[in-house]
Amino acid sequence: MESAESFSPLVVLELVSDTQEGAITWLLQRIRDKQRDGGAELLVEQLGPGVEDQEKQNPNLFLIGASLQRLLSGAEDLGLFKQFNDGSMRSFTCANKHNFKDFQGDGDGFLSMAECQYIIKHELDTLRAKDETHIPGYTQAKLYPGKSIIRRLLSKGIMVQMFPLHEKEELKRLSFSWFKKVKLSHQPLDDIRHYFGEGQALYFGFLEYFTFALIPMALIGVPYYLFDWEDYDKYVVFAVFNLIWCTVILELWKRCSATLAYHWGTLSRKKAFEEPRPGFHGVLGFNPVTGREEPLYPNAKRQLRIYCVSVPFVLLCLYLSLYVMMIYFQMEGWALSVHDEDPTFWTGILLFIPSIIYAVVIEIMNLIYRYAAEFLTEWENHRLESSYQNHLVLKVLVFNFFNCFASLFYIAFAMQDMALLRQSLATLLITSQILNQFMEAFLPYWLQRRRNKKMIRKVKKTTLEDRALPLEEQVRLEADMSTYLGTFDDYLELFLLFGYVSLFSCVYPLAAVLVVLNNITEVYSDAFKMCRVFKRPFSDPAANIGVWQLAFEAMSVIAVVTNCALIGMSPQVKSYFPESEMQLILWTVAIEHSLLALKFILAFLIPDVPKPIQIELAKLEFESLEALKKKVNSYFVFTFQFFHIS
Structure with missing residues (x-):
């Protein structure tokens, strides 16, 4: 199990206080599972007790975070735009991450906390059922392949809320x-x-x-x-x-x-x-x-x-x-x-x-x-x-x-x-x-x-x-x-x-x-x-x-x-x-x-978009088309050489 200190908590997920243990175990496992296994591949830990009225507190609060690499891949999946070295705004990709202006070292600090929290929310929202027919312990909470797990938990009242944490110094x-x-x-x-x-x-x-x-x-x-x-x-x-x-x-x-x-x-x-x-x-x-x-x-x-x-x-x-x-x-x-x-x-x-x-x-x-x-x-x-x-x-x-x-x-x-x-x-x-x-x-x-x-x-x-x-x-x-x-x-x-x-x-x-x-x-x-x-x-x-x-x-x-x-x-x-x-x-x-x-x-x-920005957008579109042409040409050249050798 990951330690609570091994990642920065970004999002809080709260379940009702009497949630079935089987449902909690199943949900946490799905959140931690690798993406290739249908999971969100996020880090999650249960929140410890507070200082006041511990017997009255809801124990089912969970802190969710993610590794830096997972956040970067999530930014690429979402198509977040970041500033390129030439000053233009481009869709982020991990392959050319070092060509983005603020990406330094391993990229720590490249994504804002709000962007990281948005990525985590997206990954949780798109967490889907595989072969489960219902949420463990809740036979009335039906599931089917492709159903959003978080949406079902919310609609059935099992999940109370999900919210991003404040960053005190920045706030x-x-x-x-x-x-x-x-x-x-x-x-x-x-x-x-x-x-x-x-x-x-x-x-x-x-x-x-x-x-x-x-x-x-x-x-x-x-x-x-x-x-x-x-x-x-x-x-x-x-x-x-x-x-x-x-x-x-x-x-x-x-x-x-x-x-x-x-x-x-x-x-x-x-x-x-x-x-x-x-x-x-x-x-x-x-x-x-x-x-x-x-x-x-x-x-x-x-x-x-x-x-x-x-x-x-x-x-x-x-x-x-x-x-x-x-x-x-x-x-x-x-x-x-x-x-x-x-x-x-x-x-x-x-x-x-x-x-x-x-x-x-x-x-x-x-x-x-x-x-x-x-x-x-x-x-x-x-x-x-x-x-x-x-x-x-x-x-x-x-x-x-x-x-x-x-x-x-x-x-x-x-x-x-x-x-x-x-x-x-x-x-x-x-x-x-x-x-x-x-x-x-x-x-x-x-x-x-x-x-x-x-x-x-x-x-x-x-x-x-x-x-x-x-x-x-x-x-x-x-x-x-x-x-x-x-x-x-x-x-x-x-x-x-x-x-x-x-x-x-x-x-x-x-x-x-x-x-x-x-x-x-x-x-x-x-x-x-x-x-x-x-x-x-x-x-x-x-x-x-x-x-x-x-x-x-x-x-x-x-x-x-x-x-x-x-x-x-x-x-x-x-x-x-x-x-x-x-x-x-x-x-x-x-x-x-x-x-x-x-x-x-x-x-x-009166154009809705100023002329300089229209030019920048046209440049990006042109570069994307040229890159696509090169990929297509490379594919045809490779295919021709393959069949020629054969």
Whole structure:
């Protein structure tokens, strides 16, 4: 048996405390077996007892690591891109490992800890059953050749969790440069990527980019707000600027994201073949692509669930949201009538109460709907994780968009009350930001502190990085931390803020200022949570922000239509068409179509990838083709010589 000191523990695997001994022995053996025998060829040891309440501790925590050679071969299998001696980014191979820039000596330190943990996770996820019919000791946990063992353990509740360990010194350095000191500078994106992976770094990169992109809007909005407070009609210039702004920033972000992804080695990395989701179920059959046994589920049955259950449910939720909105307008009308009868300071305050209540109700409805959407999407039984995410994002975005913006559209285009629109937008924006900051920053930290209070007192420790902790206590402390659920909610919040700014900020110019302030606090609160509250997430080698790019672009298209409609409603524009309202509508629609055409032309003319990076990618593709030609020619020459000699 390997000693716990003979390797650096990278990943922790926790089974339930009453796991059958036979299942533990079998799992550990499969993890240690050689790859040629169907194992993961990793190093694993059981964690020793901690200092507190040993009889109450879960004994089934296991530390997993790997030899350097195993990690390097795993990096080659995954096609990780690293910097070559000529400065280009190339797929790593063990055969030419010494030609990579940072590979020195035996390669120790060549791979970051996040990359090593990602490799181990991949090897564990692809650990498959051979001829086992079930997990030892659990006859109900069926197995078949090719079934992922880790996925089956998770779905049957035998495995509690699997998470990567923090590296205390590196975390301490990152925390200091990231959120422990207030500074007017860029975030350490390379360090974030090195520690948490590309997916997290791209989120924080987009958050930073979005914040800087809002500064021109904020600088124009402040004087516009101060000197045009009561004149709600003079918003044409600001609306035109809005149209240009929301188009240009998204196109420039694509270039910025491509540059980051290229330097991090994920831009040209080929996407791995997707395996079935852990929760996917069906009748056992053969996959025609892989030839392996796996569950099969009829697509027609899935489509029936989507269109006969999920879509009606979403429509019902939209109807309920509309019903709540009408109640809000009734409350608004009541408050306005009270104020008109006896205008005092307190009745002036009363005017804001309906909007505040409505903003709180919106957040509650969004939260409840989110859980319902997750349940429905899981019930639809999507085979691939990407398909599951796309359907979940679509459900959540449709409802959140309608729930957050329907009242504003009604006020703007049905009531045409710009004063009420400004008041409602300001109240919704401020209230939602206060609630989000409470839910995302204060509440998780407070709950986590309460959960770990006893252990923290025992080890006289307030954070992981303040001073050295015994390994056993560090692992148990991290195991009890909250699990990071990904960037979904973070991107959703940015999407809604982008909507508030791009759709209606011409009526309330301070919207951009409020969003800038929110984003600044968001950077620090999110950074704090990543480093101090949540378990370390596994690296996600992303090349872009994925489906959220499409979501933001769809919002920008809606913003063009909305701002054109607001411009057409302004008294300045109406004055040019005093006798023909139909002519005004036709001109507005024509300009809106022209701007949309201009938007798509700009998207076409501005390349998503900067020219220098396009050249580097073309060079790599050319070299790969030349290398392939040489291999083919060598094969034919060898074959010809062989038959000629024969």
